[in-house]
Amino acid sequence: MLDVRFVRKNIDTVRQALANRQMQLDMGEFVRLDEHRRAVLAEVETLKNERNAASAEVAKRKRSGQDASDLLEGLSALSERIKGLDEQARKADEDSEAFLYSIPNIPHSSTPVGKSEADNPVVRVVGEVPSFDFTPKEHWELGQNLGGIDFDRAAKITGTRFAVLKGWAARMERALVAFMIDLHTREHGYTEVATPYIVNSDSLRGTGQLPKFEQDLFRLDFKDYYLIPTAEVPVTNLHRDETLDEADLPMGYTAYTPCFRSEAGSYGKDTKGLIRQHQFDKVEMVRFCKPEESYEQLELLTSQAEEVLKRLKLPYRVITLCTGDVGFSSAKTYDIEVWLPGQNAYREISSCSNFEDFQARRAGIRFKPKCGKAQLVHTLNGSGLAVGRTMVAILENYQRADGSVAIPKALVPYMGGLTELRP
RNA sequence: GGAGGGAUGGCCGAGCGGUUUAAGGCGGUGGUCUUGAAAACCAUUGAGGGGGAGACCCCUCCGGGGGUUCGAAUCCCUCUCCCUCCGCCA
Numbered sequence: 001m002l003d004v005r006f007v008r009k010n011i012d013t014v015r016q017a018l019a020n021r022q023m024q025l026d027m028g029e030f031v032r033l034d035e036h037r038r039a040v041l042a043e044v045e046t047l048k049n050e051r052n053a054a055s056a057e058v059a060k061r062k063r064s065g066q067d068a069s070d071l072l073e074g075l076s077a078l079s080e081r082i083k084g085l086d087e088q089a090r091k092a093d094e095d096s097e098a099f100l101y102s103i104p105n106i107p108h109s110s111t112p113v114g115k116s117e118a119d120n121p122v123v124r125v126v127g128e129v130p131s132f133d134f135t136p137k138e139h140w141e142l143g144q145n146l147g148g149i150d151f152d153r154a155a156k157i158t159g160t161r162f163a164v165l166k167g168w169a170a171r172m173e174r175a176l177v178a179f180m181i182d183l184h185t186r187e188h189g190y191t192e193v194a195t196p197y198i199v200n201s202d203s204l205r206g207t208g209q210l211p212k213f214e215q216d217l218f219r220l221d222f223k224d225y226y227l228i229p230t231a232e233v234p235v236t237n238l239h240r241d242e243t244l245d246e247a248d249l250p251m252g253y254t255a256y257t258p259c260f261r262s263e264a265g266s267y268g269k270d271t272k273g274l275i276r277q278h279q280f281d282k283v284e285m286v287r288f289c290k291p292e293e294s295y296e297q298l299e300l301l302t303s304q305a306e307e308v309l310k311r312l313k314l315p316y317r318v319i320t321l322c323t324g325d326v327g328f329s330s331a332k333t334y335d336i337e338v339w340l341p342g343q344n345a346y347r348e349i350s351s352c353s354n355f356e357d358f359q360a361r362r363a364g365i366r367f368k369p370k371c372g373k374a375q376l377v378h379t380l381n382g383s384g385l386a387v388g389r390t391m392v393a394i395l396e397n398y399q400r401a402d403g404s405v406a407i408p409k410a411l412v413p414y415m416g417g418l419t420e421l422r423p
Numbered sequence: 424g425g426a427g428g429g430a431u432g433g434c435c436g437a438g439c440g441g442u443u444u445a446a447g448g449c450g451g452u453g454g455u456c457u458u459g460a461a462a463a464c465c466a467u468u469g470a471g472g473g474g475g476a477g478a479c480c481c482c483u484c485c486g487g488g489g490g491u492u493c494g495a496a497u498c499c500c501u502c503u504c505c506c507u508c509c510g511c512c513a
Binding site: 004038041042044045046048049051052054055056058059060062063068071072073074075076078079093223224243364368374 | 433441442451469470472473474481482483492493494503
C-alpha cells in the first residue's frame with residue numbers, strides 16, 4: 001500500500017506509474033473519496049471536541065457537588081449526531097482505504113518502461129548452454145522413464161496439476177531443499193525458519209496477496225485460513241506489527257515450504273510436467289533492511305539465488321521485469337530463468353523483488369533509528385529456488401543419449417553418493 | 424469437546440464509570456557528577472489520523488467488533504488469541 005499522503009500530493013506520479021503498468025484506475029475517484037473522507041472527519045472531530053469539553057465540565061461540577069443538568073440537556077442529542085457522523089466517517093475511511101489497497105507499487109526508476117514480458121531486458125547470461133548430439137527430451141518423459149515421477153497416480157489421488165515423486169525423485173527433492181538451505185544458512189548468513197503452511201487473511205493482506213488476488217489462493221473451509229502461495233507470506237509476516245532493532249538490519253530468513261496456488265486463469269498452460277503445479281516446494285529468502293540500502297540488498301539477494309544455479313552448473317539468464325510485467329507489490333524485480341534444453345527455452349526459476357515500504361506499510365514493520373522516529377523498513381524476497389523447477393532443469397540439462405541422467409557434483413553428497421540415474 | 428483464568432505503552436505491571444492528561448518499575452535517550460566508565464540523581468521517552476506557513480492544536484487507540492451512558496481501560500454482549508485442569512489425539 002502506498003502512503004495516502006504521498007498519493008494525495010503526487011497524484012500525477014501515481015497516474016504515470018499506472019500508465020506504465022498498463023493499468024486502468026480512475027485516480028479522480030480517489031481524490032473525491034479522499035476529500036469526502038477528510039470533510040466528514042473534520043466535522044465529526046469538531047463535534048467530539050465539543051462533547052469532550054462538556055463532559056469534562058460535567059465531571060468537574062459533579063466532583064464539587066454542583067448541578068449539571070443544564071449541560072446534560074443537549075448532550076444526548078449531540079452524542080446521537082456524533083454516532084451518525086461516525087458511521088459516515090467509518091464508511092468514507094473504508095472506501096478510500098479500499099481504493100488505496102488497489103493501487104500497485106510505484107515502479108523504481110531503474111525498472112524499464114515496457115508493455116509486456118516481451119519488453120523485459122536481459123541483464124546477463126551465465127553458464128554455457130549444453131549442446132546435444134541427440135534431441136533432448138523434456139523432463140516429464142525423462143522422469144517417467146526413470147520411474148521417479150508419476151502424474152497418473154497423482155491425478156487419481158487428487159487431480160490434475162499434482163505429482164507423486166518416487167525413489168530417486170523424492171530423494172532429490174529432499175536433497176535440493178537441504179542443499180539450498182545449507183548454502184543460504186552457512187554461506188549467505190540467513191536464519192532458517194520453519195513456519196506454518198496455513199495463514200490468516202491479515203498475513204495475506206500484509207504481503208499484498210489480499211484483497212486483490214484472492215482467486216489465486218486456496219482458502220480453507222475453516223476459520224479465516226488459507227494455504228500459503230509462497231513462504232514470503234509467513235516469513236515476512238513474522239515481524240508484522242513489530243519495530244525491529246536498527247542494529248539487526250539488514251536481516252535475512254530462509255525457509256523451505258510447500259506452496260499452494262490455484263492457478264486460476266492458467267488453464268491450458270504448462271499442463272504437462274512439473275512446471276506448473278497446484279503444490280510445489282520452494283526455498284525462499286526474505287530480507288528486511290533500511291530504505292537506503294534496499295537496492296544493493298536486491299542485487300545481493302539476486303546473486304545469492306544465482307549462486308544455487310552456479311553450484312549446480314545450470315545455465316541461466318537474469319532479466320529485469322519491465323513496468324508492464326512487474327508484480328503488483330514490487331518496485332523492481334529480477335527474474336532468474338534457467339535453460340531447459342527439452343523446451344529449448346529459458347524458464348523462470350526465481351523471482352527476486354524489492355517491495356520498498358509497500359509491504360512494510362501494510363504489515364506495520366518498522367525500525368527505530370538511533371535518532372528520530374520509527375520508520376518503515378524495506379522488504380525483499382526471492383526464491384532460492386523453486387525446487388520442482390530445479391529438478392526439471394537438472395533432468396533436462398544433465399540428460400544423456402541413453403536416457404540416463406548425471407547428478408550435479410554439488411548434489412551428490414545430498415543424494416547419498418548417487419552419481420547418476422539409470423532407467 | 425467440557426470447566427475455569429487471562430489479554431493494559433518497547434517490556435513488566437497497577438487501575439475496575441468522571442482528579443487516568445494510563446500509577447509504578449524496567450529498558451531507551453539526553454543531562455549532572457567522573458580522567459573515562461559504572462552507580463546515583465534529574466529530565467525525557469507510544470502509534471495512527473486531521474488541521475496549520477509555523478509555534479502548535481484537535482480526534483482516535485488499554486486484544487477485535489457491538490452495546491449501555493452526557494462520559495467506558497473500567498459495566499453488558501460477542502468473537503479471537505493465550506494459560507490451567509479434564510477428555511480425545513500424532
